[in-house]
Amino acid sequence: MKRGPKFxxxxxxxxxxxxxLSARLLLRELFEEVATFTSPDEAMAAMDVALPDVILLDANFGRGATNAAEGFHWLAEFLKHxxxxxxxxxxxxxxxxxxxxxxxxxxxxxxSKPWSNERLLATVRTAAALRSSREEAVTERRRAAAVTTPTAGGETPLLGKSPLIARVFSLIDRAAPTEANVLILGENGTGKELVARELHRRSRRTDGVLVSVDLxxxxxxLFESELFGHVKGAFTDARGxxxxxxxxxxxxxxxxxxVGNLPxxxxxxxxxxxxxRQVIxxxxxxxVPIDVRVIAATNLPPDRLADESLFRQDLLFRLNTVEIELPPLRERREDILLLVDHFVALYAKKYGKPVRELPGDVAAALQAYDWPGxxxxxxxxxxxxxxxxxxxxFTVEDFSLSRGTAPKPSAPPSPSPGDDLNLDRAERHMVESALKKHSYNISLAAAELGLTRASLYRRMDKHGL
Structure with missing residues (x-):
């Protein structure tokens, strides 16, 4: 008779x-390994090595014992473990x-002792199948908990009509239906996550999940635990x-x-x-085998990615089967007013504000602004x-362009950073200078400023960088 795979x-x-001995000889047709113990302590220690599919536990161990007190005690201990x-x-x-x-x-x-071999096999087979289904259910719950929710603005579509953004749309159209890994290049704030979501939405994996990891x-x-997971007791705080x-x-x-900031x-x-295609x-x-399509993004320019001291080239080749470069907003100025209209309408609805006119001088200032963020x-x-x-x-002042690099031909020269005692402006200048110095490598810029990467991200968000 053909048998299914063993537990x-x-x-x-x-x-x-x-x-x-009887149990081991009988159950070996169901299991790859049948471990037998006369002591529950030894069985508990064996569970630290590998968890079993099924535990067969005697109700009484002491000579003459019939009330199963010891069996109940160890049942509780096994379930606690x-x-x-x-x-x-x-x-x-x-x-x-x-x-x-x-x-x-x-x-x-x-x-019950003495057991029927058929009864024992049927009982243990059913119990092992229950364990398998439990593990699948737990895995699905953990998987759902591990999936990140979309970041703020994830619902915003990728917008634009310029030739540069049209090329991005064309690459998405061609790459999305394939299984090719994609590397998205671009400065901070250009919409790399939007491209990733669009690639996933149009792929054959659209019914699956999109899991985002900000490396x-x-x-x-925590890198290995975050990406590969951990088992209970793997380190001090691994409680499950x-x-x-x-x-x-x-x-x-x-x-x-x-991904360019990964050490x-x-x-x-x-x-x-x-x-x-597996993780431990x-x-x-x-x-554990995995089946994933990888989309990666970085703000590192191509010449920095090509530097072996910063990024392994074999990893780069694994990631950039298709490469999509997102242009900065200053290089597609014809898209600026389209984006302004979209966001103004979005937030007017969100905050219950009236529809306001965008005068010509304000539109011109917005289109002339370099938008460093x-x-x-x-x-x-x-x-x-x-x-x-x-x-x-609206007025130009409503958009706070004075904080940035909008052209002001008639304005007097701004004070040097050393002369400007405004803390907010000084912080913005320092953050921007560090980012430019290190070609927007977050790790290096954060080290230069004496900040963690998370702290630098918060300051970039605060100043619109």
Whole structure:
């Protein structure tokens, strides 16, 4: 008779060596490994090595004991050690009351001594299948918990009519239906995540999840746990199993944002996972297969990506099967007013504000502005303008362009940074200078400023950079 695939592991705990031998010989047709123990302590220690699919636990260990007190104690201990444990109690012939009480305390089923081989096989097979279904349900819950929600503005479509953005749309059209990995290049705020979401939406994986990971914001000591997951007890704060982002994206798309900020010594770990299409959670010894399409993004310019001291070229080749470069807003000025109209309408509806006129001089100033923070900065400026503007029309001041680099031909020269004692402007200047100095590499700029990457991101958002 053709048999299905075997389950992984069964643990049998009984003080009778003959019972253990019979169980091992019978159950080996169901399990790859049948581990037998006369001591529950030894069985508990074995669970630290690998969790079993099923535990067969004797109800009584002491000579002459019949009340199952010791069996109930160890049933509780096994369930405390592994809340998903599937325990089948072994009871004396006719111990129906003990069996019922065992199931009330968390046992999955019971078998009576002397057992029928067919009954034991059927009971244990059903119990192992229950364990498998439980694990699948837990994995799905963890997967759902690991999937990140869209960032603010994720609902905004990618907008534009300029030739440069039209080329981006064309690349998305051609790349999205394929399984090719995509690398998105562009300055901060140009809309790299919007492109990633559009690629996923138009792909064959659209029914799967899109999991986003901001590698610039992941602490180095948490990198492996965040991406690969961990098992309970893998480190001090690992109080339970946690699924990693790569496994959470299984069957869908993984978006690796700010991949250029991943420290050089961590890049091989990511490369290995992508090449082997499997991950090993921290503290585990068994690889987990993954099926993901990778979309990555970085604000590093191509010449910096080509620098072996910053980025491994074998990882770059793995990521950039297709490369999409997003132009900065200053290079597609014909799209600025289209974006302003969109965001003004969006925030007027959100805040219950009236529709206001955009005078010609304001439109001209917005189109002439360089927008160093790109679309993200324009979005923030539109939100402020909708909140602060008067009843009838917008003014240039409503958009706070004086903070940026809008052309002001008749304005007197601005004071040097050393002469300007305004803390807000001084902070903006320092952050902007550090970003430009390091070609918008967040890690290097943050180190220069003495900040964490998360702190630098907050200041960039504050100043629209």
């Amino acid at each position: 992984s592991r069964c643990i049998v705990v009984d003080d009778d060596p003959d019972i253990l 592994d809340p998903q444990a599937v325990v089948v109690m072994i009871t004396a012939h006719g111990g129906v009351q003990i069996a019922v009480e065992a199931m009330k305390r968390g046992a999955t089923d019971f078998v 610039g914001a992941v602490a180095e000591n 199993d946690r699924i990693g982002r790569l496994q959470a994206a299984d069957g869908g798309t993984l978006f690796l944002d700010e 050089l010594h961590l890049q091989p770990k990511l490369l290995t996972a992508l090449e082997q 959670p921290v503290g585990a010894n068994k690889p 790109n679309v993200r900065a324009l979005r923030h400026a539109a939100e402020r303008a909708v909140i602060l503007a008067g009843e009838d029309r």
